[in-house]
Amino acid sequence: MMIMGVLLGDIGLKVPVLKDIGGPAILSIFIPSIMVFYNLINPASMKAITAFMKGSNFLYLYISCLVTGSILGMQRVVLVQGFLRMFIPLLIGTLASAALGTLVGSLTGIGAHRAFFYIVVPILSGGVGEGILPLSMAYSEILQQSNDKFIPQLIPAAMLGNIIAIMLAGYLRRLGKSKPHLSGNGLLVKTGQDEFLKAAQATEKPVDFAVMGAGLLLACTFYIWGLVVNKFIDIPAPIIMIFSAALVKAAGIMPAKMEQGAYHTYRFISSSLTWALLVGVGVLYTPWKDVIAAISPAYIVTVLTTVVAMIASGFYVGKFMNMYPVESALVTGCHSGLGGTGDVAILSAANRMELMPFAQVSTRLGGACVVVGAALLLRLWQ
Helix, strand or coil: CHHHHHHHHHHHHHHCCCHHHHHHHHHHHHHHHHHHHHCCCCCHHHHHHHHHHHHHHHHHHHHHHHHHHHCCCCCCHHHHHHHHHHHHHHHHHHHHHHHHHHHHHHHCCHHHHHHHHHHHHHHCCCCHHHHHHHHHHHHHCCCCCCHHHHHHHHHHHHHHHHHHHHHHHHHHHHHHHHHHCCCCCCCEEECCHHHHHHHHHHHHCCCHHHHHHHHHHHHHHHHHHHHHHHHCCCCCCCHHHHHHHHHHHCCCCCCHHHHHHHHHHHHHHHHHHHHHHHHHHHHHHCCHHHHHHCHHHHHHHHHHHHHHHHHHHHHHHHHHHCCHHHHHHHHHHHHHCCCCHHHHHHHHCCHHHHHHHHHHHHHHHHHHHHHHHHHHHHHHHH
16 A cells, blocks of 8 residues: 555655646545556455454554644644634535535436436535434435435535545645745635744754653544544544644643654655555545546536536635635535545645644534434425
8 A cells, every 4th residue: 555655645746737626636546446446456455455454443543643633733723713713615515515415316317316316416525424424324214215316316415515525735835835825725714823833833853752651542542532422422433533633732731742743754654654644545435436426427417517606605704704715715614525535635735734623523423413413304395
């Protein structure tokens, strides 16, 4: 996974045009997916990748390290203001993408009902495990049909939406470079002391490997805490983990040395293992036949409209919310990704991994609301 990830990531950084639309993430996900489709990965390698990604739950270890480290390593004012302001662009983006996606689906002949429930909603549902599977179970119960019938109808929209979001993230990265006033280079909110905060964020403290180990322990502890609380409160464990880490940071009760360890662990994981993780995502979570099956002009236009409406809403509403438009667009854009894997791919394409805590809230909380809302609307529609 690491060899393929480093190779494909490096190629994606060098190929003209591709490098500007998230080439490393695109190649790291879709080349392995194509290789699986044509049986070019041998069974022993498939077994090893499956054991590592699913049996060892590497994806959640990766996300836990990124979320905990980026939150604890963040300046407190950025964290508090970011969480308070991101919900308005997220809400407006969700409503705009639902309305425009359904309208375009109607105009292209797909039909309003199918466009909304089988294209728009899967894109905004928050991924496969947290979104499409619960959604398929809800559809199954309401429509009195087998759960297996709905999953193949829902997954292609989410996958195609994720591809478009990755490409747009690459474009936003380039836009941020060409027009620096639109980008916070990882900062979400304009605080009035941005230069100071960027300087403070850029100040590297010496790496202490023992403290990095403590940072790894912190990441695992926050995630396990989320799992335990989830047994008593029906809120997804990653959301509990995010808000718990944010509360600890806002309260200032974590020793600075431990925060530093968590931050350095996050830096190590994000810089060394992202492309390897995306290879696993391509092998196990991105069936190439489902991506190909979704390709029809009307379908693509409907998905494109849904994702563009979400990202454009984040971009323009973010301006009015005193947020950096590029970062605001990326955070809302993660709502149209494939859950945690989509967040990683979108933010890595934009080189903004420090936005992971906000992206996770956008994906998981926004996705949960969409799934519940869609189930209620389908029941009423029936």
